[in-house]
Amino acid sequence: xxxxxxxxxxxxxxxxxxxxxxxxxxxxxxxxxxxxxxxxxxxxxxxxxxxxxxxxxxxxxxxxxxxxxxxxxxxxxxxxxxxxxxxxxxxxxxxxxxxxxxxxxxxxxxxxxxxxxxxxxxxxxxxxxxxxxxxxxxxxxxxxxxxxxxxxxxxxxxxxxxxxxxxxxxxxxxxxxxxxxxxxxxxxxxxxxxxxxxxxxxxxxxxxxxxxxxxxxxxxxxxxxxxxxxxxxxxxxxxxxxxxxxxxxxxxxxxxxxxxxxxxxxxxxxxxxxxxxxxxxxxxxxxxxxxxxxxxxxxxxxxxxxxxxxxxxxxxxxxxxxxxxxxxxxxxxxxxxxxxxxxxxxxxxxx
Numbered sequence: 001x002x003x004x005x006x007x008x009x010x011x012x013x014x015x016x017x018x019x020x021x022x023x024x025x026x027x028x029x030x031x032x033x034x035x036x037x038x039x040x041x042x043x044x045x046x047x048x049x050x051x052x053x054x055x056x057x058x059x060x061x062x063x064x065x066x067x068x069x070x071x072x073x074x075x076x077x078x079x080x081x082x083x084x085x086x087x088x089x090x091x092x093x094x095x096x097x098x099x100x101x102x103x104x105x106x107x108x109x110x111x112x113x114x115x116x117x118x119x120x121x122x123x124x125x126x127x128x129x130x131x132x133x134x135x136x137x138x139x140x141x142x143x144x145x146x147x148x149x150x151x152x153x154x155x156x157x158x159x160x161x162x163x164x165x166x167x168x169x170x171x172x173x174x175x176x177x178x179x180x181x182x183x184x185x186x187x188x189x190x191x192x193x194x195x196x197x198x199x200x201x202x203x204x205x206x207x208x209x210x211x212x213x214x215x216x217x218x219x220x221x222x223x224x225x226x227x228x229x230x231x232x233x234x235x236x237x238x239x240x241x242x243x244x245x246x247x248x249x250x251x252x253x254x255x256x257x258x259x260x261x262x263x264x265x266x267x268x269x270x271x272x273x274x275x276x277x278x279x280x281x282x283x284x285x286x287x288x289x290x291x292x293x294x295x296x297x298x299x300x301x302x303x304x305x306x307x308x309x310x311x312x313x314x315x316x317x318x319x320x321x322x323x324x325x326x327x328x329x330x331x332x333x334x335x336x337x338x339x340x341x342x343x344x345x346x347x348x349x350x351x
Contacts, residue, residue, distance in 0.1 A: 021192035055153040060190035066156035083124040117149030125155040130165040140177035251278040274309030285317035290328035
């Protein structure tokens with residue numbers, strides 16, 4: 001079946017809604033599928049790896065169906081393959097590079113690239129974004145080696161290639177990678193006016209109080225709808241620290257309050273989180289006050305980062321926003337946070 005056939009079958013079955021913007025990229029997906037359906041070119045010690053089929057860089061707004069389309073392609077491709085969220089992939093790369101350094105390898109990127117080239121013909125990445133100078137330096141050399149080894153790459157992103165690592169430290173060193181992306185991947189904007197992720201959340205409450213068994217069940221239902229019951233931990237590397245999101249899938253994360261606000265995290269950590277996720281379910285926000293002043297301060301910083309990053313917030317809490325922090329130093333300042341929490345509950349806020 002072609003990618004067009006697969007898409008139309010899902011529309012006919014009612015599991016997808018026909019979207020002209022999505023249909024417009026099916027030809028590119030089919031091109032990649034056909035190329036990977038052909039027998040793998042032989043590699044040898046004296047034979048240079050063949051040029052891979054140009055991959056695809058799909059970018060566009062949140063919830064437009066980029067990940068869904070990439071997953072349809074991934075399921076249809078039968079060649080050796082790997083699919084990961086880009087942050088999780090970089091986490092794996094850092095771990096492999098650490099292993100190589102322990103073995104005394106000078107160029108720790110080389111064995112990582114060699115392992116990937118040996119194992120896969122097709123790499124699929126969800127939500128490519130670069131926020132760290134170390135990752136910016138690694139990813140350029142790694143992808144150059146992957147392309148040289150004949151690996152076809154398909155990735156999604158919320159940004160066009162020219163906006164990757166925008167305003168980042170020493171960005172001029174990253175520009176050659178952007179040019180490589182535009183050379184090796186077909187860049188396609190998915191410009192659908194519909195945000196399907198918002199559609200799944202439309203009409204659903206975004207703030208559950210008080211903390212009851214019923215609230216927990218409602219949060220579980222939202223999470224099941226967003227992820228289909230699939231999730232895994234995601235570790236963000238921020239200035240030498242690790243911020244662990246215990247449950248993550250396709251841009252959505254589910255984290256208990258004390259995992260984010262009970263640890264000594266700061267603005268940089270929360271900004272990295274806001275870059276990595278599009279929907280955050282924050283569970284069990286307690287009553288805030290003098291007894292947990294530090295946690296309350298971190299919560300204010302977290303909400304500011306989510307607000308500025310336009311992250312959709314779904315929360316369960318001990319009280320309504322205006323009643324969360326009613327005594328102790330900082331009550332006046334918390335009024336802004338309560339106002340933002342209210343605004344972030346609106347159905348069209350993140351859009």
